[in-house]
Amino acid sequence: MRQIEIGVIGAGWVGGIRANACASSAVVTGLHIAETNPDRAAEIASETEATRVTDDWRTLVETASIDAIIIASTPESARFPILRAALQAGKHVLIEKPIAPSPAEADEAIAIAEDKGVQLSVGYTRRFDPKYAYVNAAIKRGDIGEPVTCLVSRNITREIGAKIKGRSKMSPAAMGGTHSIDFLLWCLQPRRPVLVYSQQSGKLFNQVSDTPDHQWIMVTMDDGTTISAGSGWVLPLGYPQYSQSWIEVVGTEGALSVDDTHREIQVNTVEHGIRYPLSSMPGEPVDHVFAGAMVDETLHFVNAIAYDRPVLVTAREARLVMDVTMAADLSAETGQAIELA
Numbered sequence: 361m362r363q364i365e366i367g368v369i370g371a372g373w374v375g376g377i378r379a380n381a382c383a384s385s386a387v388v389t390g391l392h393i394a395e396t397n398p399d400r401a402a403e404i405a406s407e408t409e410a411t412r413v414t415d416d417w418r419t420l421v422e423t424a425s426i427d428a429i430i431i432a433s434t435p436e437s438a439r440f441p442i443l444r445a446a447l448q449a450g451k452h453v454l455i456e457k458p459i460a461p462s463p464a465e466a467d468e469a470i471a472i473a474e475d476k477g478v479q480l481s482v483g484y485t486r487r488f489d490p491k492y493a494y495v496n497a498a499i500k501r502g503d504i505g506e507p508v509t510c511l512v513s514r515n516i517t518r519e520i521g522a523k524i525k526g527r528s529k530m531s532p533a534a535m536g537g538t539h540s541i542d543f544l545l546w547c548l549q550p551r552r553p554v555l556v557y558s559q560q561s562g563k564l565f566n567q568v569s570d571t572p573d574h575q576w577i578m579v580t581m582d583d584g585t586t587i588s589a590g591s592g593w594v595l596p597l598g599y600p601q602y603s604q605s606w607i608e609v610v611g612t613e614g615a616l617s618v619d620d621t622h623r624e625i626q627v628n629t630v631e632h633g634i635r636y637p638l639s640s641m642p643g644e645p646v647d648h649v650f651a652g653a654m655v656d657e658t659l660h661f662v663n664a665i666a667y668d669r670p671v672l673v674t675a676r677e678a679r680l681v682m683d684v685t686m687a688a689d690l691s692a693e694t695g696q697a698i699e700l701a
């Protein structure tokens with residue numbers, strides 16, 4: 361084990377959680393943050409007691425003592441120059457999904473990472489949620505025999521949808537569906553996706569933009585297992601950043617179902633009515649603990665670099681997810697099922 365220095369570029373909602381996680385790690389001896397919003401920069405500097413906070417990500421890439429960089433800035437479409445520069449500088453990288461704006465750029469990033477001998481991982485946070493990790497382990501152990509069909513249906517509130525819509529033209533498949541596709545492809549490894557069909561629906565957001573409200577993705581794997589992944593972002597406002605998911609996996613010898621709707625805690629107040637706290641996708645701090653998977657995911661990355669271990673989510677896996685979500689968008693546009701090479 362060696363102690364390491366970490367850079368975090370973009371310390372908004374997600375980058376802030378990751379920066380605080382890094383600050384809590386005994387293996388991190390230096391925490392460097394690039395954040396362009398001065399108010400947020402001041403806030404995160406005080407929260408994390410970072411070694412340095414700057415508004416210029418280039419200074420982090422150029423700092424030789426930094427071992428690894430976490431890229432959590434938005435918009436996603438502007439992140440590739442940061443990713444490429446960080447990898448070319450020989451930094452290990454954890455980037456929020458999607459890995460890159462296009463397949464060609466994703467391939468370029470993977471080639472640079474392999475050439476430089478650094479780890480490139482992508483923020484597929486669901487893999488670090490114990491419920492999801494259990495489903496993966498159960499399928500791989502054969503607890504339910506051979507999987508026949510797998511479903512993940514995820515819906516988030518319209519406040520998140522509006523935030524995403526404001527900065528990007530990406531579809532529900534690329535933004536939320538990508539987590540479900542990554543999760544199910546992981547569970548079903550070594551099977552490969554061969555056929556993708558998708559449909560979108562839009563009655564709210566599409567009145568003011570090209571963004572649909574919901575997307576279903578159906579995937580057939582090479583052994584005939586089917587996947588259905590639904591992703592939407594128009595739930596009514598409730599608890600801030602509320603997210604709800606259902607998972608159902610049916611196999612030849614059994615079935616798994618997971619309620620990830622966060623109804624285990626219900627708060628009912630005169631002001632807000634019923635709410636389900638601790639229900640946002642990345643999770644949230646509660647005094648001295650963190651309710652959610654993003655801190656464990658961040659510490660896994662930090663420890664992988666410090667202990668020279670492989671990261672759980674590889675760039676090549678993220679590239680395969682991109683193939684599926686892009687095929688889904690093409691299918692939704694053309695109405696045709698898309699075969700994957």
Ligand SMILES: NC(=O)c1ccc[n+]([C@@H]2O[C@H](COP(=O)([O-])OP(=O)(O)OC[C@H]3O[C@@H](n4cnc5c(N)ncnc54)[C@H](O)[C@@H]3O)[C@@H](O)[C@H]2O)c1
Binds near residue numbers: 394
């Ligand atoms: N893994 C998950 O569960 C999960 C959940 C939500 C969001 N995300 C992803 O995380 C990413 C960040 O989302 P967010 O909600 O935190 O966004 P955000 O808008 O809250 O934060 C982005 C931050 O980046 C800063 N920024 C923008 N350009 C910059 C630059 N050039 N240099 C430095 N800072 C810069 C902004 O000022 C902002 O503070 C997105 O790609 C999103 O899709 C992942």
